[in-house]
Amino acid sequence: MFKDLDPILHSQLRLAVMSLLISVKEAEFTFLKENTNATAGNLSVQIQKLKEVGYIEVIKQFKDNYPQTICKITSIGIKAFEEYVKNLQAYLTQK
Amino acid sequence: MEQEKKLTEQESLHLITMMINKAKESYHDTGIGAIMWGAVIAICSLVRLSEVHFAYRLPFDIYLLTLVAIIPQILLSIREKKERKVKSYDDPYLDYIWLGFGICIFLLIIICNNIFNEWGAWTNQYKPATGNGVSYGFYEFVGPLFLMLYGMPTFITGAACKFKPMLWGGIFCWICCIVAVYTSIKIDLLLTAASAILAWLVPGVIMEKEYRMYKKEQAQLNV
Numbered sequence: 001m002f003k004d005l006d007p008i009l010h011s012q013l014r015l016a017v018m019s020l021l022i023s024v025k026e027a028e029f030t031f032l033k034e035n036t037n038a039t040a041g042n043l044s045v046q047i048q049k050l051k052e053v054g055y056i057e058v059i060k061q062f063k064d065n066y067p068q069t070i071c072k073i074t075s076i077g078i079k080a081f082e083e084y085v086k087n088l089q090a091y092l093t094q095k
Numbered sequence: 096m097e098q099e100k101k102l103t104e105q106e107s108l109h110l111i112t113m114m115i116n117k118a119k120e121s122y123h124d125t126g127i128g129a130i131m132w133g134a135v136i137a138i139c140s141l142v143r144l145s146e147v148h149f150a151y152r153l154p155f156d157i158y159l160l161t162l163v164a165i166i167p168q169i170l171l172s173i174r175e176k177k178e179r180k181v182k183s184y185d186d187p188y189l190d191y192i193w194l195g196f197g198i199c200i201f202l203l204i205i206i207c208n209n210i211f212n213e214w215g216a217w218t219n220q221y222k223p224a225t226g227n228g229v230s231y232g233f234y235e236f237v238g239p240l241f242l243m244l245y246g247m248p249t250f251i252t253g254a255a256c257k258f259k260p261m262l263w264g265g266i267f268c269w270i271c272c273i274v275a276v277y278t279s280i281k282i283d284l285l286l287t288a289a290s291a292i293l294a295w296l297v298p299g300v301i302m303e304k305e306y307r308m309y310k311k312e313q314a315q316l317n318v
Binding site: 005010011012015016019020022023024025026027028030031034035036063064085088089091092 | 102107110111113114117119180182183186313
């Protein structure tokens with residue numbers, strides 16, 4: 001019996017963001033934008049969704065008088081990501 | 096990238112792998128610090144070697160150059176931290192390892208200077224009392240002590256960042272450390288210069304080249 005894949009993670013841009021954040025301690029919004037090739041608006045919406053479910057933490061601050069957004073994966077996010085990958089592997093091995 | 100595009104399981108795994116690789120590739124040190132320290136230590140050792148070999152003395156201690164190099168290093172670190180868009184889990188640990196290394200070098204200099212002073216006073220009394228000179232020279236063992244310390248942060252950084260030139264550079268420092276125990280001070284200085292070049296200068300040049308390539312790729316992607 002397969003578990004359903006987490007709908008929050010099973011979306012292209014959100015999964016890309018989570019995959020980038022799982023490998024680093026924290027990353028700036030511009031880093032995520034450059035590496036996902038997403039538009040700023042689109043990325044903001046998806047980051048907000050990930051934040052609402054507690055998968056990531058968003059820190060807004062100022063750096064040299066410019067606003068700066070930093071994203072960090074949370075322990076809930078790490079657990080959800082690991083579970084997602086495990087389920088994904090289960091699907092693929094059964095196919 | 097579209098936000099709500101549903102993926103197949105295969106596409107999901109491919110995307111995860113691709114993004115993790117992208118994140119890994121984003122850790123690029125500029126290499127300028129390594130180039131600077133490699134050059135400074137190599138120059139200091141070679142100048143000291145020429146002083147010993149040609150029996151002359153500069154009006155100042157050439158190793159004071161290392162103190163001068165601390166200023167650009169601090170400025171460089173601040174600039175690199177500001178420019179960095181991503182922080183890895185290793186960053187704070189490596190910063191502390193290099194800071195600890197700097198403190199150990201400073202302490203070793205103080206200890207060696209104290210021993211030299213004591214040793215000098217003792218040998219001055221020894222010769223008139225015994226009529227023989229002292230054949231044992233403590234300064235012969237200073238080089239290996241520094242080489243031992245040079246190897247540690249270099250080896251750890253190379254291993255943590257999976258950067259082989261630095262890992263081998265660290266091992267080279269330790270090999271030179273063993274060799275320097277049995278060689279004269281001139282060879283010790285030559286080994287110190289070679290270690291600085293292989294452990295820091297060469298890896299620094301490789302890092303700088305990779306950093307420039309990464310920046311170029313990023314610029315092309317963002318056009």
